[in-house]
Amino acid sequence: MGKLNDLTIAEARDGLAAGDFSAAELTEDCITAMEAARNLNAFITETPEIARERAATSDARRARGEALGALDGIPIAVKDLFCTTGTLTSAASHILDGFTPTYESTVSQNLINAGAVILGKTNLDEFAMGSANITSYYGNVKNPWIGPNGEDLVPGGSSGGSATAVAANICPGSIGTDTGGSIRQPASLCGVVGMKPTYGRCSRWGTVAFASSLDQAGPFARTVRDNALMLEGMAGHDPKDSTSAPIDVPNFEASISGDLKGLTVGIPEEYTLDGMPEEIQALWDQGAAWMREVGAEIKPVSLPHTKYALPAYYIVAPAEASSNLARYDGVRYGLRVEGATLDEMYENTRGSGFGAEVRRRVMIGTYVLSAGYYDAYYVKAQQVRTIILNEFNTVFEDVDVLLTPTAPNAAFPIGAKMDDPVAMYLNDVFTVPANMAGLPGISVPAGLDKSGLPLGLQIVAKPFDEETMLRAADALERAANFTAKPRYLGGQ
Amino acid sequence: MSLDRDDVRKIAFLARIKIEDAELKPLADELNSIIGWVEQLGEVNTEGVQPMTSVAEMLAPQRPDQVTDGNVTQKVLANAPDRVKNFYTVPKVLD
Numbered sequence: 001m002g003k004l005n006d007l008t009i010a011e012a013r014d015g016l017a018a019g020d021f022s023a024a025e026l027t028e029d030c031i032t033a034m035e036a037a038r039n040l041n042a043f044i045t046e047t048p049e050i051a052r053e054r055a056a057t058s059d060a061r062r063a064r065g066e067a068l069g070a071l072d073g074i075p076i077a078v079k080d081l082f083c084t085t086g087t088l089t090s091a092a093s094h095i096l097d098g099f100t101p102t103y104e105s106t107v108s109q110n111l112i113n114a115g116a117v118i119l120g121k122t123n124l125d126e127f128a129m130g131s132a133n134i135t136s137y138y139g140n141v142k143n144p145w146i147g148p149n150g151e152d153l154v155p156g157g158s159s160g161g162s163a164t165a166v167a168a169n170i171c172p173g174s175i176g177t178d179t180g181g182s183i184r185q186p187a188s189l190c191g192v193v194g195m196k197p198t199y200g201r202c203s204r205w206g207t208v209a210f211a212s213s214l215d216q217a218g219p220f221a222r223t224v225r226d227n228a229l230m231l232e233g234m235a236g237h238d239p240k241d242s243t244s245a246p247i248d249v250p251n252f253e254a255s256i257s258g259d260l261k262g263l264t265v266g267i268p269e270e271y272t273l274d275g276m277p278e279e280i281q282a283l284w285d286q287g288a289a290w291m292r293e294v295g296a297e298i299k300p301v302s303l304p305h306t307k308y309a310l311p312a313y314y315i316v317a318p319a320e321a322s323s324n325l326a327r328y329d330g331v332r333y334g335l336r337v338e339g340a341t342l343d344e345m346y347e348n349t350r351g352s353g354f355g356a357e358v359r360r361r362v363m364i365g366t367y368v369l370s371a372g373y374y375d376a377y378y379v380k381a382q383q384v385r386t387i388i389l390n391e392f393n394t395v396f397e398d399v400d401v402l403l404t405p406t407a408p409n410a411a412f413p414i415g416a417k418m419d420d421p422v423a424m425y426l427n428d429v430f431t432v433p434a435n436m437a438g439l440p441g442i443s444v445p446a447g448l449d450k451s452g453l454p455l456g457l458q459i460v461a462k463p464f465d466e467e468t469m470l471r472a473a474d475a476l477e478r479a480a481n482f483t484a485k486p487r488y489l490g491g492q
Numbered sequence: 493m494s495l496d497r498d499d500v501r502k503i504a505f506l507a508r509i510k511i512e513d514a515e516l517k518p519l520a521d522e523l524n525s526i527i528g529w530v531e532q533l534g535e536v537n538t539e540g541v542q543p544m545t546s547v548a549e550m551l552a553p554q555r556p557d558q559v560t561d562g563n564v565t566q567k568v569l570a571n572a573p574d575r576v577k578n579f580y581t582v583p584k585v586l587d
Contacts, residue, residue: 102567200548213546239555243548311530322507329508331582333571342585343508351510359509363500363519364526366507380533382543387536389544421522422529438547463547 004029005075009172009226013070016062023062023073027055027117030075033170034119040142040488042164044080045088046120051075054117061115070229070253072115077165077174080121081128082108082217083206091208092126092136095328095353097335105206106238107175107217114233119171122161126355127325128182128210131427133160134414135357143190143411144168144488148451153411156186156427159220163190166220168488173221173230177207179214180313181407181431184443187220188406188456191445191486193477194220195227196431198463199438200245202231203238211320212243214313214435224444224474228252231466247464255467256474261295263472266399270306271430273408280405280455283447287403287457290479291472301395301402308384309433314425315368315381316436321358322365328353360421389437396462401472404430406443406456430458440466442473446480452492454484495520495527 004026007015015021031048058073067073083089083101090096108118125135132154133141141160143153144167155164159176163186166174176183178196187194195218202217209215219230232252238244267288272281288298330336330349337348354362368377395402408429417424434441440463443456457476461469485491495503497516500523504511511519565578574581 099571102564102570200550239553242553243546243550245548245550246553305536308533308536311533314526314530315533331585332580333573336573342583343505344510345583346508347505347510350508354509360519360522360526362507362509363503364523367495367503367523367527370503370506377530379543380536380538381530382545383538383541384533384536385544386541387538389547421526436547 003033005033005171006169007172008223009070009074009221009229010223012074012172016073017067023055023058023117024052026073027051027075030119030171037168037170040144040164040168041139042122042141042161042168042170043077043120044090044092044123044138044161047087047118051117051119058115058117068115071111071233073117074115074173075117075119075171076111077119077122077162077171078108079124079159079162079176081124081177081208082175083208084108084118084121087121089121089208090138091128092124092138093353093355093358094137095335095350099334103206106203106240107207107234110236111175111233116233122165122174124161125158126358127208127321128158128177128179129321129357129361130157131181131185131424132417133157134418135355137355140414142414144486145191145411145453146487146492147413151413154189154414156189156411158182160186162220163187163192163194166192166222167486173219173226175217175219175230175234177215177217178435179210179317180435181428183218183220184431184441184456184458185407185427187443188445188454189411191454191482191484192220192222193224193227193442193444193473194218195231195442196434196440197231197235197466198440200243201235201440201464201466203236203241203244205238205240209324211317212324213320214317224470224477225253225256227442228256228470245464250467252466252470255470257471258475258478259295260291260472260475263296263401263468264399265291265296265298265472266301266395266402267298268301268303268306268402268404270303271404273429276408277449279449280408283455284403284405284457287446287476291403291475294475294479299399301399303391303395305384305387305391306433309388309436310425310429312381312384312388313432313436314364315377316385318361318365319369319378320365322362322369325358325362385436388433392437392439400461400468402460404458404460406430406458410449410451410453410455434460439463440469442469444473444476444480445482446476447482448484494524
């Protein structure tokens, strides 16, 4: 048997159920892998003691014949944006220095209740603001894939640590958050499967807020099936989040059927960008052909306002961030930098506590919400958002899911796109529309670019129809048969 | 619309973020490039369109007005920068 950390969740579930190995053995292999991968900087805080204790609890439960579902005894990693009882929760920001919650986020609590074994808290862009995991106070995360000239690459962001942990086989599953693509884009750049569920599917309670009308938690794993298993463990109505949907959690794994008979897949023409690498267009065409081969009908569709989703996002998200981050004032917890007056204390604390990208976005948000500009920017962006949602609604009268590229490029070198904020923002051009409309989206690794780096394709579905999305994603995954491995695991 | 150094200074104060004088010009350039880019929204005809407030098509849920937790004094105090007995002690923020 190989190392147990190489197994998928479904394989580990079956092995645990058959008694081939224990949760303690599985967890020990994952801890060893986590410690061996420290040069990737995927974790801000490792919690091996907690992991060993939960693994032992899982084994004891199983020995009593009381094993829980698929996630019982499965090691996972948690983005350091979810509050975890007794463990530093930093949001990768200096301003949350020393913040140790005394409560657990609903999503991580749901996973703990399902028996999952948390290995540690993963690195991210500060307050989840970024597309390359280069804005963390705790340093860059390295992609397990290596550039054509041996250079270090970004894992994408903001959930770069969670994507890397799964891509480097540290653990079979992890969780992140996706406000504008922060799960799907790093999944694409790291060659793993990552999903943003429907807004309201997973509770936001206990998750450090970035942009509340867009934020949604979701899973990373190496297969679509494992994504289904993770989502089932995370989702569910939570009275503590008033936007959490009061609907039951289906058996997501059961939605995976293998064929796409009767399914209509829309190809939105506006997702073709000038200057997009040819291999991304070719892979997208190939994806449509694969889905047709297993029974889907392919239909061109039009979403005319797609190009306005990203600029509208860069008004709405900073506006909400400027409000949400107003709470970090140096008064009650985290960093405080003294000043001669109260205002000076606020300014000094926030001036040294926030990094450059967070500062930029808080200032943009403050500006677009300020007197005299609110209607011109914020109201306008919210109107554009309504138009984008209406266009999706119209298209979904004719098709079941949409197929698009996940990102306009593969992983890029650490340090690239640093000087031009707008160039960095364009990484999310294909993922942001789903956030603006609250729709579920999933990225599946589908091929390699000419440098041998992974590229993902995205499936977007109707609200609360993750089942159809998973069915389509599974078919895509089977057809693509993506088996390439990063350099870190001996591939490339 | 183009922001100058004084505009940036004013926004920074509204956001209560200390900015060194030397940073005002580069920050103005960055913010102007972002704002210039988002202003393409001006091309979109939004006449009569309702601004979105939430993608979740649901009313704010209601619950009985009952106490559902409490007696967590030590948990609340755990992240306090300072404390006096069971009081959370912070700098004076109101005159």
